[in-house]
Amino acid sequence: MTTAHATVTQHVKVKRATKSSWAGLGIAIPVLLVLAAAPYLVERGTQQQLVTLFSLIVLATMWNLLAGYGGMVSVGQQAYVGIGAYGLVYLADTIGLDPFVAVPLAVVIAGLLSIPISFLAFRLVGGYFAIGTWVIAEVVKQITMQIDALGAGSGLSLTSLTELSPGRRIAYVYWLSLIAVVLAVGVTYFVMRSRLGLGFTAIRDDSVAASSLGVRVTRSKRFVFVISAMGCALAGGMIAANTLRITPESIYSVNLSAFMIFMVVIGGLGSIEGPIVGAIVFFGLQQWLSDLGTWYLVIIGVLAIVITLFLPRGIWGLISGNGRIRLFPVGYRLVSPLERFALHPPSPDHADGEPDPKEPT
Amino acid sequence: MAPILEVAGLSKRFGKVITAEDVSFTVEEGSALGIVGPNGAGKSTLLSLITGVLPADAGAIVFDGKDITKISPGARSELGIARSFQIPRPFVDMTVFENVYVGAAFGGDSHGQAGYDTTAEALEITGLLPLSDVPAGQLRLLDRKRLELARALATSPRLILLDEIAGGLTEKELPPLIEMIKGLRDSGVTVIWIEHIVHALLAVVDELMCLAFGKVLALGDPQEVMRSPEVIEVYLGSTFDMGEAS
Ligand SMILES: Nc1ncnc2c1ncn2[C@@H]1O[C@H](COP(=O)(O)OP(=O)(O)O)[C@@H](O)[C@H]1O
Ligand SMILES: [Mg+2]
Numbered sequence: 001m002t003t004a005h006a007t008v009t010q011h012v013k014v015k016r017a018t019k020s021s022w023a024g025l026g027i028a029i030p031v032l033l034v035l036a037a038a039p040y041l042v043e044r045g046t047q048q049q050l051v052t053l054f055s056l057i058v059l060a061t062m063w064n065l066l067a068g069y070g071g072m073v074s075v076g077q078q079a080y081v082g083i084g085a086y087g088l089v090y091l092a093d094t095i096g097l098d099p100f101v102a103v104p105l106a107v108v109i110a111g112l113l114s115i116p117i118s119f120l121a122f123r124l125v126g127g128y129f130a131i132g133t134w135v136i137a138e139v140v141k142q143i144t145m146q147i148d149a150l151g152a153g154s155g156l157s158l159t160s161l162t163e164l165s166p167g168r169r170i171a172y173v174y175w176l177s178l179i180a181v182v183l184a185v186g187v188t189y190f191v192m193r194s195r196l197g198l199g200f201t202a203i204r205d206d207s208v209a210a211s212s213l214g215v216r217v218t219r220s221k222r223f224v225f226v227i228s229a230m231g232c233a234l235a236g237g238m239i240a241a242n243t244l245r246i247t248p249e250s251i252y253s254v255n256l257s258a259f260m261i262f263m264v265v266i267g268g269l270g271s272i273e274g275p276i277v278g279a280i281v282f283f284g285l286q287q288w289l290s291d292l293g294t295w296y297l298v299i300i301g302v303l304a305i306v307i308t309l310f311l312p313r314g315i316w317g318l319i320s321g322n323g324r325i326r327l328f329p330v331g332y333r334l335v336s337p338l339e340r341f342a343l344h345p346p347s348p349d350h351a352d353g354e355p356d357p358k359e360p361t
Numbered sequence: 362m363a364p365i366l367e368v369a370g371l372s373k374r375f376g377k378v379i380t381a382e383d384v385s386f387t388v389e390e391g392s393a394l395g396i397v398g399p400n401g402a403g404k405s406t407l408l409s410l411i412t413g414v415l416p417a418d419a420g421a422i423v424f425d426g427k428d429i430t431k432i433s434p435g436a437r438s439e440l441g442i443a444r445s446f447q448i449p450r451p452f453v454d455m456t457v458f459e460n461v462y463v464g465a466a467f468g469g470d471s472h473g474q475a476g477y478d479t480t481a482e483a484l485e486i487t488g489l490l491p492l493s494d495v496p497a498g499q500l501r502l503l504d505r506k507r508l509e510l511a512r513a514l515a516t517s518p519r520l521i522l523l524d525e526i527a528g529g530l531t532e533k534e535l536p537p538l539i540e541m542i543k544g545l546r547d548s549g550v551t552v553i554w555i556e557h558i559v560h561a562l563l564a565v566v567d568e569l570m571c572l573a574f575g576k577v578l579a580l581g582d583p584q585e586v587m588r589s590p591e592v593i594e595v596y597l598g599s600t601f602d603m604g605e606a607s
Contacts, residue, residue, distance in 0.1 A: 011474055012477050012480075195466050195467075198459070198462065198466055199463070199467060201452065201455055201459075202455065202460075204454075205452035205453055205454055208414055208434075208450060209446065209451075209452065211433065211434035211435050211438075212412050212434050212438060212443075213463050213464045213512055214435050214438035214439050214463075214464070214468030214470075214516060215435055215463065215467045216436070218433070219435075270454070332456070332462055332477075334477075334481070
């Protein structure tokens with residue numbers, strides 16, 4: 001700044017991490033280590049169920065990135081789930097690529113396709129955007145069903161993975177999925193901590209004010225849109241590798257969008273933890289209630305309504321005391337504003353009120 | 362001095378409501394232009410046209426020799442145009458510090474430690490430093506107005522557009538604001554200031570423009586503009602706070 005007020009030479013101190021985030025890291029690392037060892041610890045069926053859970057976490061995280069941070073309520077993310085799933089099967093079975101190369105390639109293809117789609121979708125706002133993304137997903141599905149090489153209306157089976165022994169195949173897919181979920185959450189976290197993420201949060205709160213302060217609103221939204229498409233395609237690849245069979249009706253189902261919305265809403269929109277919690281809860285409900293048939297949907301619907309009414313920040317909002325606990329902090333806390341402007345000389349670096357957490361033992 | 366802002370034939374209408382009609386004026390770099398005019402004259406709309414939040418129907422805006430009529434608000438902010446909104450638009454779920462840091466990090470292109478310092482400075486100038494970690498949604502109106510100013514300052518602007526920032530201030534709070542804006546102008550920042558409290562405006566501005574029904578009614582020396590018959594007529598019968606021009 002160029003004003004006459006600039007008389008200070010001391011720097012202000014800003015803190016990005018919180019105590020709870022270090023605690024979160026302390027929990028996350030052992031949990032990830034145990035999860036990484038799961039193929040040696042639990043049976044195949046359990047591993048496959050965990051892959052389902054991981055794909056739900058990826059989907060919820062991506063929908064949250066789009067809606068919770070980008071302010072874009074999409075009902076059409078199944079388009080990219082489908083592209084990811086079909087991409088894997090086609091590239092692996094027909095082209096003959098290694099399935100573990102085919103997945104990232106399919107993800108890139110989905111990202112590239114989402115760029116022209118964004119130009120179409122961004123012409124629509126609010127409810128029209130939601131409907132528009134759904135229509136686009138239906139179009140993608142219809143196009144898929146016209147292509148004989150993609151199995152037309154009846155879908156495809158993934159055969160190249162079945163060359164592996166079932167034990168290996170399931171373990172490999174499990175590890176791939178674990179990497180995917182860490183990647184999806186990790187990328188979201190680092191994007192949201194970056195300057196870009198600051199811009200997204202500003203856009204979500206007030207896009208006009210954000211643009212007046214220099215945030216490139218459309219460019220930022222397009223970036224989130226593409227990242228979210230790639231994440232959903234990754235989940236699609238996980239689903240295809242896990243189930244070994246895809247049909248256009250299931251992989252392009254609008255139910256997937258409904259599930260994503262449900263998970264994010266019950267878990268907590270606009271936080272990184274919320275969608276993870278929402279996915280775990282949804283997965284649990286699916287396991288316990290799926291025998292109930294339609295009642296399962298009724299219970300899920302009622303739960304969504306109750307949480308929307310009474311817990312606007314979702315289950316994670318309740319657990320975290322409305323955001324006081326943050327395992328993935330993205331904010332900026334001013335630690336030492338006053339000493340910078342005080343008349344006395346600033347205190348030494350480590351004396352800013354944060355006690356050392358541990359004595360060396 | 363060269364003009365930093367040239368507005369030529371700017372027009373904007375909302376349906377039948379004309380909010381800008383063939384508006385033309387220039388502002389010299391490092392000077393301060395005051396804008397007065399009755400409510401609904403199109404003053405705030407003019408700022409939105411200059412910052413690009415609203416597209417113009419016709420006309421051209423040239424900033425520092427560059428035609429910016431078609432570029433996005435974000436790009437204009439990066440070039441050095443900042444604005445405070447008459448009705449504050451805080452990022453309610455972000456803290457006061459984060460709100461202002463958005464201005465520094467994007468419009469000011471100053472992130473990391475340099476951005477934090479710029480942010481703290483803007484907070485200090487506007488008296489918001491003690492509220493740094495408060496969610497902006499919890500601020501009362503006056504602090505929200507200060508936040509508007511702090512965010513605009515944090516972009517390190519070359520041209521700052523202020524929309525009725527003195528409204529609601531007490532007579533005691535007014536002089537520091539006037540001094541701050543003077544200081545800004547004296548440091549080389551060009552100021553366009555919309556204000557109903559005319560004596561505050563006259564204490565700072567080099568030129569005054571009166572808008573009515575989207576048209577430039579008078580433009581020039583502040584005292585002359587205030588004495589011109591057209592301006593007096595527009596204000597006849599309205600509660601116009603002439604105050605004692607200091
Ligand atoms: N987005 C909008 N849509 C429709 N009418 C608008 C919009 N913004 C402003 N107006 C109208 O334009 C006129 C000028 O508004 P404004 O620029 O806010 O006036 P001022 O700031 O001088 O009081 C008013 O009649 C207002 O109702
Ligand atoms: Mg106004």
